[in-house]
Amino acid sequence: MDRETGLNLALLGVMLAIPLWAMAADEPFLVTLTTRAVIFAIAGIGLNVALGFGGLVSFGHAAFFGVGGYAMGILASHAQGYMPLIEWPILVEGTKSMPVIWLTAICASALTAFAIGALSLRTAGVYFIMITLAFAQMLYYFAISWPAYGGEDGLSIYLRNAFPGLNTMDPIQFFAICYALLLAVLFLVARAARAPFGLMLNAARQNEDRVQAVGQTPYRLYLVAFTISGAITGLAGALFADLNRFVSPSMFSWQTSGEIMVFVILGGVGRVFGPVAGAALFVLLEHVLGGVSDYWHIYLGAILLAVVLYARGGIFGILTGRDTANG
Amino acid sequence: MADPILDVRGVSKSFGAVTACRDIDLDVRPGEIHALIGPNGAGKSTLIKQVAGGLAPDSGRVFFDGQDVTGLPTAARARLGMGRTFQISSLAMEFTVLQNAVLGALGHRGGVFRFFRPAMKDAGLLARAREALDQVGLAEFEALRTSELSHGQRRQLEVAVALTLEPKVFLMDEPMAGLGAEGSHRLMAFLDSLRHKAPILLVEHDMDAVFTLADRVSVLVYGEIIATGTVDEIRANEQVRSAYLGDEALP
Known part of the structure; x- marks a missing residue:
């Protein structure tokens, strides 16, 4: 087992130990805080598929986070109001079932990512950053001006959605659900990163000419990566909405896109576990520095600057002494 | 004579007022090494890009394995059987x-x-x-x-x-550049045997290599092919001597 694998396991161990200890010590707030980190980690893992493996600097992942959140909000609000979603030609009711909501969130955000990606990926560099930002902002203003689902005020869901056999209102049980999903996403992304798709995508990030010369089309690889990336971030959005029992247009805001990007950069771009470390550090800083000063983002900014300037591999780069995850 | 596997017909390409390729005809036949030589800036790389994909000619067609590939993207050409090596390692x-x-x-x-x-x-x-x-x-x-x-x-x-x-044809853009004498000789011996597997369009600056390996040589000067022929024909060609090689003795 190499050092990086050890670090990965240690990180997962700590993220499991904190809420277990917190529950024993009767500190439910810490459980919720860790759950928040776990959900952010999933969102970051999603962005990392595009940004880390494909080199696609998306500044619009809030779009998928928000679509996931609103998928939950819309389904659950119809269910709690006993209002069918669609009556004709077929009757579609809202639902409070988490698995159904996750599936809807994943499909909706994957479709959104496919559409945004198909257009945005015709550009590159700064234009790609700007166009993804523009799409996310479009959705943000759409959510604000859509009165049916709360508009600017957002949507409150009174009870967390249901998972068969569990009491999701119990913080530790909801944590367990999110943690299990984190493990599943990590496993699948780690496999995909080493599979033919991951190898070719990684090569496209390094050298598009090379990929074309071996007969493959970078655009297709990027589009599939961007779609998967959006789907994972969408799942995180649905979980985040359930954590807060609240959905608001701020999930679509560019600050959200920026924060997801911070998880990836802090942790280590292109490493499967990087965003987990980044999200954990972000939530820790938010909690600790947020207690010190309302202007804690200044400190976060300074740390981010230091990472970008002196530690390109993020926390994982510092701890493993390697800049990139390859080789 | 065997049908060419790669056939470039009347390809022209200009960038603004600069003509990089003018009405180029070039073919590569099974089993041969066809060397493309010419001074820097003669348009060799521009021509290779139009053959391998990535740059569309203003006029003319590129046929590969009996198929018109002029409008195909690079990846599709690679899948059809063009094996390209880059001038700058890629x-x-x-x-x-x-x-x-x-x-x-x-x-x-x-x-x-x-x-x-x-x-x-x-x-x-x-x-x-x-x-x-x-x-x-x-x-x-x-x-x-x-x-x-x-x-x-x-x-x-x-x-x-x-x-x-x-691949069905190799497109090699200066594969010897940067190789030491020993590496150069090993690669030459290897390319020599490779031609029977698939023919090679070889862009090369190393004249020793070109005149040792090539079955045919085309000389590109200012975007035009001024001569195509066997090594001996190229050596004897007056136009090539004055336009490209100067009056120096050829190897």
Whole structure:
């Protein structure tokens, strides 16, 4: 087992130990805080598929986070109001079932990512950053001006959605659900990163000419990566909405896109576990520095600057002494 | 005479007022090494790009294996069987040598959109990649990161990746550049044997190599092919001597 694998396991161990200890010590707030980190980690893992493996600097992942959140909000609000979603030609009711909501969130955000990606990926560099930002902002203003689902005020869901056999209102049980999903996403992304798709995508990030010369089309690889990336971030959005029992247009805001990007950069771009470390550090800083000063983002900014300037591999780069995850 | 595998007919390309290629005819036949020589700025790289993809000619057509490929993207041409090596090494620098070779084998085999089983544990891909590395003499370096390779070794790896594609024609843009005398001779011996597997369009500055290896030579000067012929014909050609080679004695 190499050092990086050890670090990965240690990180997962700590993220499991904190809420277990917190529950024993009767500190439910810490459980919720860790759950928040776990959900952010999933969102970051999603962005990392595009940004880390494909080199696609998306500044619009809030779009998928928000679509996931609103998928939950819309389904659950119809269910709690006993209002069918669609009556004709077929009757579609809202639902409070988490698995159904996750599936809807994943499909909706994957479709959104496919559409945004198909257009945005015709550009590159700064234009790609700007166009993804523009799409996310479009959705943000759409959510604000859509009165049916709360508009600017957002949507409150009174009870967390249901998972068969569990009491999701119990913080530790909801944590367990999110943690299990984190493990599943990590496993699948780690496999995909080493599979033919991951190898070719990684090569496209390094050298598009090379990929074309071996007969493959970078655009297709990027589009599939961007779609998967959006789907994972969408799942995180649905979980985040359930954590807060609240959905608001701020999930679509560019600050959200920026924060997801911070998880990836802090942790280590292109490493499967990087965003987990980044999200954990972000939530820790938010909690600790947020207690010190309302202007804690200044400190976060300074740390981010230091990472970008002196530690390109993020926390994982510092701890493993390697800049990139390859080789 | 055998039908050409690659046939460039009347290709022209201008950039603004500069004509990079003017009405170029060029073909590559089975079993031959066709060398393309010319001074710097003659338009060799522009021509290669129009053959391999990435640059559309203003007029003229490119036929490959009996098919008009003029409008096809680079990737489609590669899948049809064009094995290209680049003038400036174009490899995935963060990958190991073996990973780069596997990339070629994978691109050729297809099935890129598989998400579960590790590519680097695929016995079929590994076997093909290792065979190619062995052929160019890089087998012992397979675990090295590509960025740690010498300039010459990167050239060899370019050729190895092209081999994994099992192409119908090789398009090699200065494969000898940066190779030492020994490396140069090894690669020459290898290319010599390679022509029977697939013909080679060879862009090369090393005149020794060109005149030793080539079955035919085309001379490109200011975007025009001024002569095509056997090595002896090119040596004897007055126009080539004055326009390109000066009055120096040819090897």
